[in-house]
Amino acid sequence: MDNEGRMTRLASMLRRRGVILPSFEIYGGVSGLVDYGPVGASIKRRVEDCWIEHWTGIPNVREVDSPTITPESVLMASGHVGEFNDHMSECGDCGGVFRSDHLLADSHDKPDSLNASQLDDEIEKIGVVCPSCGSKEWRGASPMNLMFGTSIGAMGKARQAYMRPETAQGMFMLYPALFRHFRKKLPFGAVQTGRGYRNEISPRQGMIRLREFNMAEMEYFIDPESPPEVDLGRWGSRVVLIPDPEGSYPGEKKISFAEAFDSGIVRHPTVAWFLAMTLEFLEKVGIDTDKVRFRQHASTEMAHYASDCWDCELAGEHGWVECVGIANRTCHDLDAHREHSGSSQLRGWRQYETPRQETRDALVPIGSVIGPRFKEMANEVTKLLGELVEIPDVLPFNLELEDGSLIEIDEDMVTRKTEQVTIRGEYFTPHVIEPAFGIDRIIWHILDHNFNEIEKEGEMYTILSLEQPVAPFDVSVLPLFDKDGMGEMARVIAREVNSIRGITADMDTSRSIGRRYARCDEIGIPWAVTVDHTSLEDGSVTIRRRDDQSQVRVTVEALLTHLSSGAVPELF
């Protein structure tokens, strides 16, 4: 099929069919904001559900959910207040504001690597004209913070805050609760899906660069001295990697993840594991794996918090687009929050293989007090006092039990002694490996990769070949005509299909059956069930398969059992 205009036809279909639409259009729209319509929202929910299921399949990974409004103190510590900036240039004549690097996109290789005065020099040298009014009078480039600001509370008591630029910070804030939940045993991870915000100066490219977007991130906390063992052999297929151009292995390669890790291209075993998990997820939701590559950041382009970073890029109508970032954020975030907040709860515990003997202060429990006072918890209290690494100077103090509750230890309960003590381990700041997914970009590429234009009876015909787990509906129920009882029978079937856990039915009664099949194919519904005159006589229906448009006639009962066991293909 002719590819010219394909992107326009795809975007037009998405809008016409209620998949993805520009937001607030009756008020002229706001660039960088999109709606998921009555077809798209189901797709989005299902992609997110697949994502959550994929990552929480790892036994020590749990979902959390934190606010989007974030107080300034958190984002000061994380570096976003100071460093989450784009440079922009304002036209001296018309007041138009543009990203400085975008103004240089055609004339410079890496305009986003330039600082303010370099940008100004370059803009003047090249004689960039204002895209709005044609003027060459530019005010100097200045950094603009990309967060949406707001304030919490009223008047004199108002407090500066921002809409979160990533979900990650919410998970760092929850670290103490996670540490407790996972019984203080690393590694463990938290996942979160939800909105992120980025006040783009000039959003472009539809779904690719949004001001409000849907993210899905995991923060996986590990002990850097003993990262989890990973069997990369599970993922045998070869994948395109583009290693750091300034590193030891420049140049595109097609190798397996195990080879990439063994040869040192991927520097960290957990990063290698998540690269593989990412590819597996993308395949599940219907991304064409021939249009996937992983690109390692050069040290000059790495985010302020990352020590090793890979982009997973997907190819489509917008070229290669970063859709997932996998970064080894090391101890940057937890250390920064510890320093800024003074909290002692942002740490992990590392047991020594062999306990060490040291001479120092200890609090020796007095059994005759501890026993009666704490009853069945006395043993735990005694054990915890023996393991105490940081001996408080002043009593009473709060001792944290294994279930997170606090008990007060006062002077009557212990004797302070300088003695030979057994040190069983030490505290440290965990490292964190983060896979961060841009859900909207992934949905765009799922749609792009599955948008097939074929020729049918001399005309262009569209089939959206979505995998069933991310199709907007599993089934469309179509009465041949909405009369003679066919409509009622279809409604009953739709209701029964909907009552199957995780399976949803659409129903469509308007216009010719051919046009309704075409609509089903165009929005990616894998199965169309038709209720016709024969159905009224013998209770059978036809099932039509989207991808080859073949049909079989089965009983309603067979339809329902095969739908619930995921075995509809076996009917063909």
Next chain:
Amino acid sequence: MDNEGRMTRLASMLRRRGVILPSFEIYGGVSGLVDYGPVGASIKRRVEDCWIEHWTGIPNVREVDSPTITPESVLMASGHVGEFNDHMSECGDCGGVFRSDHLLADSHDKPDSLNASQLDDEIEKIGVVCPSCGSKEWRGASPMNLMFGTSIGAMGKARQAYMRPETAQGMFMLYPALFRHFRKKLPFGAVQTGRGYRNEISPRQGMIRLREFNMAEMEYFIDPESPPEVDLGRWGSRVVLIPDPEGSYPGEKKISFAEAFDSGIVRHPTVAWFLAMTLEFLEKVGIDTDKVRFRQHASTEMAHYASDCWDCELAGEHGWVECVGIANRTCHDLDAHREHSGSSQLRGWRQYETPRQETRDALVPIGSVIGPRFKEMANEVTKLLGELVEIPDVLPFNLELEDGSLIEIDEDMVTRKTEQVTIRGEYFTPHVIEPAFGIDRIIWHILDHNFNEIEKEGEMYTILSLEQPVAPFDVSVLPLFDKDGMGEMARVIAREVNSIRGITADMDTSRSIGRRYARCDEIGIPWAVTVDHTSLEDGSVTIRRRDDQSQVRVTVEALLTHLSSGAVPELF
């Protein structure tokens, strides 16, 4: 069990167990913001999924998803910029800011019905002292808008916006797409879940009054002249209603929804239907229906947009709390947006039973031009031109086809004639009935209603008797000891359980089996599966039922098949 301190113990459990926690606590916290932790986030996802499934079970209801950032123009039209206010009083001495009605809570019946000068008079008369500093010097009460403001874009081009106070406006914006999706046939509905924002001056009561909260709303669009027929007989049980105290039926009643509608207490059939659907949903997610009542708003307390409004109130540790609002918003919103935006797309089409004859302008299609030009669409074009109600004064104009695409009709294609035409119907502004759910408040009450403190072996013991569909995990897999292969076997079982669609397993290997059972009971996991030495020999496991702590031994295969068919109770 003694109820004293129950709320404190519940809140403490929620925090200790990672269900719900105060946000940003290491930075001192922000009141009105909460986190769902590693246990709570699963509960929240499942409650939302149940909600979506419940309402999209109605065949003409679909999910949509729109941005939280909303441009000012939308919220001017909706009335939120002008009217979404609380009055507040600022202390002249310490600068503390308080809701004026809260200052009068103990001394006035309905302080939220007072205007600014009435509030000032009352505060002075009673001699209210500042809760912070004890001063009586108050600055005059002034209205504060409760939306979080922000701005889109940069510098001179920045545009005022707000974080949405409700998800509803996003659905009104999507009305044209919904109208197209549902083939221009009313009634139809859209549902949406997601964040809403309300910049409370002084948030209180934990989960009840949040600054950022989770909503779930449906906008159901109907033709007010022919609202959908509803069979209320499906819901036979009687429920507590408190009709409008100023209306014809004052005083609490316990009657069925059908009786309430037939007797005129509930004024609209769709409102009655949604009251019943709401109760059904609450029952599904484990709300105690003896702690539910529906209260009709008096006309003086109705929101600025509503013509009839019911609150669904739930009883719990905070007393009776509004958790769902069901409002007949009439044509208020769509009319306001039509006026403010000038859009002609916010309307429905009502077919006359008998077409009318009228003499007026018509555009008569010229078949010899229309035919060759539009080919297979010519019939549709001819039909639509014949049905045109508003004849454009100037040509060319855009005609909207049934699939939402536009074609241009120019002067060559039609002849303008004054003639006898058949008018088949008319446009009108649909009415909208809205059930709006506060998800956080509902989750709080699910937890409250299912938090059972019993006595066990002389001590207090907690069981959270969550319904399985909203339990954080379906199963906890517990190796008796994490050695001799029991840990490995448990991990394999957990993985197999997780691979069942919609079923999730937790795993817990720390500490004594008794303490792990206690934790499962406390966070509401319905089934605990124990892997012991016998398991290693014969492949069997024990299943323990949370609610009566009885156990049975079954094969792993039986466990898995019963879990996937939802039939675990049959094993007991």
